[in-house]
Amino acid sequence: MPRRRLIYAMTWRLPIIIWQAAFFLVPLGFMVVMTFWAVKNYRMEPDFVLQNWDKMFSKGYFWDAYWLTLGRATLAAVIASLVAFPASYALAFKVSPAARRWAIFFLIIPFFTSYLVRAYAWQVILAEQGVINAGLSYLGLGPFTMLNSGIGAMVGYLTLTLPLVVILQTFSLASVDRNLIEAAWNLGCSRFRTIFRVIIPSAKVGLILGAVFCFILSFGDFVSPYYLGGSKPPTLSILIIDTTKSGQQWPRAAVVAVTMIATLMVVAFTAVSAAYRKPKQ
Amino acid sequence: MTKMFAKFSAGRLSRRTMLKGAAATGAVLATPNLNRAWAADPVEINMLAWYGHGEPDMVEEFEALHNVKFKAKYYAGGDNMLALIAQSPPGTYDILLSDAEFVQQLNAAGYIEELDAADYPFDDFFPEFQKFPGHWTGDKLWSVMCRYGHLGVSFNTEVISHKEAMTYNVLWDKRLTGKVGHFDWHLPNLGCLSLRDGNNDPSPFDINEAQWQKLQETTLSLKPQVGGYFDYGGTFSSLKNGEINAMCGIGDWITGVLQKDGAPVDSVVPDEGGIQWTESYSIGKGSAKADLVVKFIQYMLSGPGQVRSAQMAAYPGMLPSKTGWKALQAANPDEARRQGMMDGLDNNPLKLIREGRIFWRDIPKQQSLEDWNDFWSEYKNA
Secondary structure, three states, X not given: OOHHHHHHHHHHHHHHHHHHHHHHHHHHHHHHHHOOOEEEOOEEEOOOOOHHHXXXXXXXXXXXXXXXXXXXXXXXXXXXXXXXXXXXXXXXXXXXXXXXXXXXXHHHHHHHOOXXXXXXXXXXXXXXXXXXXXXXXXXXXXXXXXOOOHHHHHHHHHHHHHHHHHHHHHHHHHOOOHHHHHHHHHOXXXXXXXXXXXXXXXXXXXXXXXXXXXXXXXXXXXXXXXXXXXXXXXXXXXXXXXXXXXXOOHHHHHHHHHHHHHHHHHHHHHHHHHHHOXXXX | OHHHHHHHHXXXXXXXXXXXXXXXXXXXXXXXXXXXXXXXOOEEEEEXXXXXXXXXXXXXXXXXXXXXXXXXXXXXXXXXXXXXXXXXOOOOOOEEEEEHHHHHHHHHOOOEOOEOHHXXXXXXXXXXXXXOOOOEEOOEEOOEEEEEEEEEEEEEOXXXXXXXXXXXXXXXXXXXXXOEEEEOOHHHHHHHHHHHOOOOOOOOOOOOHHHHHHHHHHHHHOHHHEEEEEOHXXXXXXXXXXXXXXXXXXXXXXXXXXXXXXXXXXXXXXXXXXXXXXXXXXXXXXXXXXXXXXXXXHHHOOHHHHHXXXXXXXXXXXXXXXXXXXXXXXXXXXXXXXXXOOOOOOOOHHHHHHOOOEEEOOOOOOOOHHHHHHHHHXXXXX
């Protein structure tokens, strides 16, 4: 590449590089350093002790919270992807472009309101004296415990992520080359098989990114497990709050946060690699 | 003025008219500045407090009287307060509303100023509160008590009767499986369950290793009953919507608010005893507005201030001064009766204290706060 074009390209990339360095890499580095600091008389003091890592990693409740958070985020990603796919498929292939635009608009609307407010609204719906149980009682069923449980937390995760997953899947499916689909049909491939052998492989980047976004948002979410899950049992984000509340233990909270970021990086890199991996010839 | 504008438009404005107009315009434009100079901008007082203490129902009268404006930062729980103040440079907060058990830690860390006892009406306090433990080191005063309340069992009156609620053992009742909630702070919960274990001599917070082990077993045995752990807002909503039917470690500061809203809830101090929360004012280290803060504390201990304190919209509280009781009885006898601040009532807080059924909420004496908090995290994950 000619030198001038290289400088031109680098100049345009510079803002995002500076942004990421200033607001991601530097704070991340600071947080890693903080994990080695000590707390004396409720004040953090720069130090180099391994005690915080040792303390958190040796606690059973840390690992319980870790596996719970990982499991719930994975489940949310799977459920969101499966629930979103039929809707995304219909929006991409079965409706008019105008209808698709309206659908995307309505999927964006939930993001206009605070997620916390939406979580509180779900409390009214999921409570034992709430809307769902009131409806079920007419059928002689229930009441069922949904609020302050894993079900409540999952409803919260899906409230947060499902619209986003549908949007990502829809854009991805809508950009699948229609000629490939027609070729599959012309060659005698059934509609069902065409979905699995042609459409999903062609749209896999968007489908995987949708699932990854759902995983990331659910993994770090505090609102759903606390306000709909009843903090029972706590996830890692709740553990961070608990740890900071206890005698200013920010270094231990930083250990939890760094572990979360490391996990998210592994998951994100693995998923993105899988998304862009070329199929075997 | 209209004529002047017409002349101006026609380009026929004389020099004299022009000067008159300029003078009038200048006077009009200067008026707002004169007004502002006369009524100077209010002095901002930074407050660190539990929710509600900096709201208009508490401070508006004092703000108007002294031309000040409170800017409040709220916290929930003493550990949370210490964390917030530790992150702030000296002088950030002019006034701190602290739980009494954390005053000595605030003092040890150098976060608060020494107070002059002569500034405050301790003679007007009931004897139990005149030299409140933790507020003094020798003759040095660090904090002044402004309100308090009692913690025990709070319950849905349609599910549990008053008689049943008079023991912490009701929390293990089969009707409450999945319906017991916790306000998510270890101190009041473990304090009440420690009383259930009989740890009342000298205090539920002063327990030896064997008693601590037993308390952990007791608490863990409650886990199958637990429906959730809640913050301030969640505690209110879970009791109100019937998701939770009983809690320990909270009291009238929660159910008193819900009762006003018509919720069928109440609180009692069980036979095993109850915990007292105590809120106190201190002056932040390095505050440049200490004189105003002293005046504010004096106001809150006066009759009108105490009445506001007892009826605080966020959560009610009981009063430490005789003047406060008299003022509340005159201003709102129903509320005085509801909170027991009248002679001869069964729920009279002084009666409960004098019967030895109330223990100050304290920090653990033989374990560290960290030990208790670690166990609380384990309990939540159990």
